[in-house]
Amino acid sequence: MAAATQLKSPRVLPLAQERRRHQRVKVNLLGRYMLADRREFPCQVIDMSPGGMALVAPVVGNPGERVIAYVDHLGRLEGKISRLIENGFAMSISATLRKRDKLAAQLTWLANRQILNLPEDRRHGRFSPRNPIARLILPSGVNVACRVIDLSQSGAAISIAPDLRPVVGAMIMIGKTQGRVVRHIEDGFAIEFTRLQHSDFVEDGVTGE
Structure with missing residues (x-):
């Protein structure tokens, strides 16, 4: 034994x-x-x-x-x-x-x-989307409209009403793209995508129908 x-x-x-x-x-x-x-x-x-x-x-x-x-x-x-x-x-x-x-x-x-400690907007060039309106799925499952301030291959800045702003660390869906809230900003929050997006398709993945 x-x-x-x-x-x-x-x-x-x-x-x-x-x-x-x-x-x-x-x-x-x-x-x-x-x-x-x-x-x-x-x-x-x-x-x-x-x-x-x-x-x-x-x-x-x-x-x-x-x-x-x-x-x-x-x-x-x-x-x-x-x-x-x-x-x-x-x-x-x-x-x-x-x-x-x-x-x-x-x-x-x-x-x-x-x-x-490079924020995502310094790792990848940011730009303003042609159509800034997107659909956002919050952690609660609620689907709301939001405005995309700017985005890059690795993340985006989102403008939304203060009472709808998710907590830092929360997982959300913006359009067809998944991301995580990394910080709050004055008019909303910034997210980092869970996967690096292709530069040719990132806009369609976030604001496209």
């Missing part, structure tokens, strides 16, 4: 060791996760290392519970809940050494992008 117990000892390092072994990076990545009972929910990854990550999540499981997460830029990640945190949970990431090396490279890229 002792030998069997040794064989089953967890390969995931304790959290303190994991923190020492892998530097955690502050990130802001959206995704979805599935708990052991196969329920799925949206989430936001707020910090991460190749060995684990912390998620803001509407529903938490139990420590030790298996979780599968699909995270923007990073794809499918599997592990177990290591501890509960305020508004979410932390989970280990079960991965081969090759996968962890790839994650480390991706996290370095994400960290460097954040250090540069």
Whole structure:
């Protein structure tokens, strides 16, 4: 029995060791996760290392519970809940050494992008659409008209009534394009698209019928 117990000892390092072994990076990545009972929910990854990550999540499981997460830029990640945190949970990431090396490279890229802190209107040239009126689907599912102030391949600025302005971090649909609210502005809010849009089609995807 002792030998069997040794064989089953967890390969995931304790959290303190994991923190020492892998530097955690502050990130802001959206995704979805599935708990052991196969329920799925949206989430936001707020910090991460190749060995684990912390998620803001509407529903938490139990420590030790298996979780599968699909995270923007990073794809499918599997592990177990290591501890509960305020508004979410932390989970280990079960991965081969090759996968962890790839994650480390991706996290370095994400960290460097954040250090540069280039807003989307500086990464990609912005322009005013020919038809500024678009349909906006709010997180509640409400469909309203809005005005597109300007847009680029990676985001847009939206003018809307203050009482309809979604919170920062909320997922919305503008036309046929999905985005996330990244900040509030005087007359509305700015969004960053979840996928980089082609320069020839971005306007049709946002304001086209």
